[in-house]
Amino acid sequence: MPDIELFVQSLANGVSVGAIYGLIALGFVLVYKSTEVVNFALGDLLMFSAFAGWSLSVALGWPIWLAVLAAIFLTSLLSGIINEAVVSRIIGQPQFAHILLTLGIAFTLRGLILLIWGADQRSLDSLAPDTLLEVAGITLRAERVQIILITLVLVIALQFFFRKTRFGLALQALGENQMAAYLMAIPVRRAISGIWMLSGAIAAIAGLMLAPLLLVDTNLWLVMVKGLIVAVMGSFHSVPGALGAGILVGVIEQLAGVYLDAEYRDLVVYASFFAILAVFPKGLFGGQSAKKV
Amino acid sequence: MMKLRVAGLKQYFGGLKAVDTVSLDAKQSEILAIIGPNGAGKTTVINAITGLRKPTAGTVWLGDKTITGLAANRIAELGIARTFQNIELFEHASVLDNIQLGFYRHRKVTLCAELFNLPSARAEAVNARLAAEKILHYLDLVSWRDKAVSGLSYGIRKQVELGRALCSAPSFLILDEPASGLTREETLDLGYFLRDLAKNRGIGILMIEHDMGLVSRVADHVIAMNEGRILAKGSAPEVQSNADVIECYLGSEMV
Amino acid sequence: MYFDFKTSYNDDIRLIRRPLSGLFYAIAFGTALFSPLVISEFYITESSAIFVLGIIIIGYMISAGMAGLVGLGHAAFVGVGAYTHAILLGAGVPFLISIFSAIAVCALLGVMLAVISLRLSGLYLAISTLIFALAVEHILGSWETLTGGYEGILVPDPIIFGTSFASSINYYYLTLSALVSVIILAANLMRSLSGRALIGLRDSEQAAASLGINVLKTKSVAFALSGAVTGFGGALMSHQIFFITPEAFNMMLSLQIVLAAVIGGLGSITGALIGAVVIGWMPELISQIKALLPVSIRYQPGPDLVIYGAVLIGFVLFEPLGLYGRWKKIENWLLTFPLDRKATFAKTRTYMKSERV
Structure with a gap:
């Protein structure tokens, strides 16, 4: 394979994996911006969506598109329930409490998934046909192209939602000042649940696109770590920030896997994470630093 | 007797000139008060002196030692203590x-x-x-x-x-609005403490204060600031009767 | 009612400030000292494991509880401590030199973590320590020439000046003395100016700097001390697992350390010890619970995770100050009886306060 083609292909792979990381990061960012909670259970919600998708499409034999939609809906619902039942009870407590609480939820979810589905590996089909596409002389798998397209559409829709719609603007206000939003008659509680459902749905979409690339098993939640790295690099801030940082991490990871040893892939990602934080302690898209006195 | 001197201090945030060429002298055993409307750059001046933010230009001397741009903890070690506008205590x-x-x-x-x-x-x-x-x-x-x-x-x-x-x-004490939020009695007490600290214990005090009653009772010197510049310097009555200061506080049509 | 009566400032600096607590410590220490004569071998081994956990959690408490540097990756220090010790022992280095080298390496690792997370705080710090631990685990796994990779390495028996501490009763006394030394060092730290400087760092960095505290240096000291103590615990722990692999020091261990700190209550040595006891007994407790479950799921790893998760959720929701905090409330009630006021520990309704800076 000529060098340039290998490079472009790994670039495309990097972008598609990075788009998924970006989506996971987006799941973190949405909840963080409105409530300053980092939902460490997001990886397990993502894993749940993959298992649910498998159960519906393989075990129950539903058509794949219906199974995918249903899995997204179920994950979103689960995410909303988690917020209503548990997380919303400790609003106003220090960040540390939220980290621990969502970690606890993560453990519980992971344990339940293990109980229900067991530790076996399964494979899940993708929505896209298993064919190769020829783009400008470079062959790409349809699956990869589909990931990039879906992510793009989703990101544009979210941008429109937050910039133009009433509810989206209300959510933005919530992120700025919860008390003020409450006084402005924004239904804070319901809005936060909405955000959690949205975040869960995005994680589910990421999970259902990721699962066909890997396998559906109980290590799938580990991809959350990459999502966290991306969210931090993108400063926990914006939709484009998360996507940009996601693609950066995806590309770094793929290129390191191809041109260095595959064993060092994750290490290179970790190293670049610390390098970027050393230079930009607030992430690549961070605003001003230092507390005002 | 040691002096805390500031010369030509500038602090720009991008295009905003928060502090523009401010010079001042504080002596031990004396109280220097900085007055001025909100946003005049008072806190920015003392943040620059105490090393919380490196000034864009200008020099700060403690005695004959240049302390411009030293880290906050180094400046504290040299004997400049401060308080904060919004109280920074160790809450727990x-x-x-x-x-x-x-x-x-x-x-x-x-x-x-x-x-x-x-x-x-x-x-x-x-x-x-x-x-x-x-x-x-x-x-x-x-x-x-x-x-x-x-x-x-x-x-x-x-x-x-x-x-x-x-x-x-400390040899110098820098106070950021020590009387804000205090009751009348507490403010009276504070005035007593400040006089005692300066006159009997030889501490130099540099304070930002809005309460003109307190300032005119305790301050030996007063500096009025507006929009990052010094409007007037002198004793409390002198500064209070300064035309620029009155204009700045009350608006020109009142004069 | 109970009154503290003090006659000099030294009374306040003493470790044992009340005659009653002196008695309590004496009983606790005496029990620890003599119980191996009566309890069975199984409990002796379990107790040693709890002592070692106690050391590790005190190490975590120094950075997380005192300095407010909440990390999610302390397994890295346990792992590096264990590996350094095992590798040096394997190379024929005497026990004491080996264990102090492990402590030094972990202190250095702590400084390294402080340097790379120098300007980070809060959430970013928590996440970067998590990533740091993953990176360390990865390196332990792939540096095969030194660590034997994922195959693991054997840990030689602890032999100090010709005496073997491999038997469970000898090892019990080894870990007990280690724990007591660590407790005393940590208590000394807590009553010193440096210890207060750590607390200052936690509550307001700006104010700390304005008092002459070098924020970056103090952060490094916090991580170095925390790393050193945790690494010490890790080195001792290696003798319990005999054969160490990188997986022994994965994210799960990090989270168990955090869980223990939360159960006990952050910020006090007693809390750390309570946490160690609970976490140490958790596997036992879980196996008891699992015995009640239907056979089909009795041997799965699922229930463990659910129980760990539920405990964590329960503590955050209902007992955020940990068991030690609960005990403090009871103690306060006893000491002020009958003048106890419900409002002392009452919580007010809160809104989200931004911790973004």
Whole structure:
């Protein structure tokens, strides 16, 4: 394979994996911006969506598109329930409490998934046909192209939602000042649940696109770590920030896997994470630093 | 007698000239007050002096030593203590612990001595406690000694913050709005403490204050600032009668 | 009612400030000292494991509880401590030199973590420590020439000056003395100015700097001390697992350390010890619970995770100050009886306060 083609292909792979990381990061960012909670259970919600998708499409034999939609809906619902039942009870407590609480939820979810589905590996089909596409002389798998397209559409829709719609603007206000939003008659509680459902749905979409690339098993939640790295690099801030940082991490990871040893892939990602934080302690898209006195 | 001198201090944030060429002299045993409307750049000046932010240009001397741009902790070690506009206390520690931390700049023992609780470390712990007790008595905070700071009233918290700064036995004390939020009685007490600290204990005080009653009672010199520049300098009556200052506070049509 | 009566400042600096607590410590220590004569071998081994956990959790408490540097990756220090010790022992280095080298390496690792996370705080710090631990685990796994990779290495028996501490009763006394030394060092730290400086760092960095505290140096000291103590625990722990692999020091261990700190209550040595006891007994407890479950799921890893998760959720929701905090409330009630006021520990309704800076 000529060098340039290998490079472009790994670039495309990097972008598609990075788009998924970006989506996971987006799941973190949405909840963080409105409530300053980092939902460490997001990886397990993502894993749940993959298992649910498998159960519906393989075990129950539903058509794949219906199974995918249903899995997204179920994950979103689960995410909303988690917020209503548990997380919303400790609003106003220090960040540390939220980290621990969502970690606890993560453990519980992971344990339940293990109980229900067991530790076996399964494979899940993708929505896209298993064919190769020829783009400008470079062959790409349809699956990869589909990931990039879906992510793009989703990101544009979210941008429109937050910039133009009433509810989206209300959510933005919530992120700025919860008390003020409450006084402005924004239904804070319901809005936060909405955000959690949205975040869960995005994680589910990421999970259902990721699962066909890997396998559906109980290590799938580990991809959350990459999502966290991306969210931090993108400063926990914006939709484009998360996507940009996601693609950066995806590309770094793929290129390191191809041109260095595959064993060092994750290490290179970790190293670049610390390098970027050393230079930009607030992430690549961070605003001003230092507390005002 | 040591002086704290600031010459040609500039602090720009991008295009915004928060402080533009400010010079001032503070002497030990004297109280210098900076007045001015919100956004005049007063806090920015003292943040630059105490090393919280490196100034764009200008020099700060303590005695004949240049301290411009040193780290905040280095400047504190040299004997400049400060308080904050919005109270920066160690919320989850007791009043005593807060005030004792003021003693930190006099710490001489090594970490190792502290870990093994050697006699030197024990002696220093007693010294810190003694210093803190003196402050507690001086500021009449004894009854609050073991209370956690987070539950105290605003006035007491201000006192504790002042006490913490005093416990470092500074040669200069920089106060950011010491009387804001205090009751009339508390403000009167504060005025007494400030006079006593300067006149009887030789501490130089640089304070930002809006309460003109307090300023005209205690300050030896007053500087009025607006939009990052110095409008007027002099004694309190001089500054208060300055036409620019009146215009700045009341608007020109009133003159 | 109970009154504290003090006559000198030294009374306040003493470790044992009340005659009653002196008695309590004496009983606890005496029990620890003599119980191996009566309890069975199984409990002796379990107790040693709890002592070692106690050391590790005190190490975590120094950075997380005192300095407020909440990390999610302390397994890295346990792992590096264990590996350094095992490798040096394997190379024929005497026990004491080996264990102090492990402590030094972990202190250095702590400084390294402080340097790379120098300007980070809060959430970013928590996440970067998590990533740091993953990176360390990865390196332990792939540096095969030194660590034997994922195959693991054997840990030689602890032999100090010709005496073997491999038997469970000898090892019990080894870990007990290690724990007591660590407790005393940590207590000394907590009553010193440096210890207060750590607390200052936690509550307001700006104010700490304005008092002459070098924020970056103090952060490094916090991580170095925390790393050193945790690494010490890790080195001792290696003798319990005999054969160490990188997986022994994965994210699960990090989270168990955090869980223990939360159960016990952050910020006090007693809390750390309570946490160690609970976490140490958790596997036992879980196996008891699992015995009640239907056979089909009795041997799965699922229930463990659910129980760990539920405990964590329960503590955050209902007992955020940990068991030690609960005990403090009871103690306060006893000491002030009958003048106890419900409002002392009452919570007010809160809104989200931004911790973004």
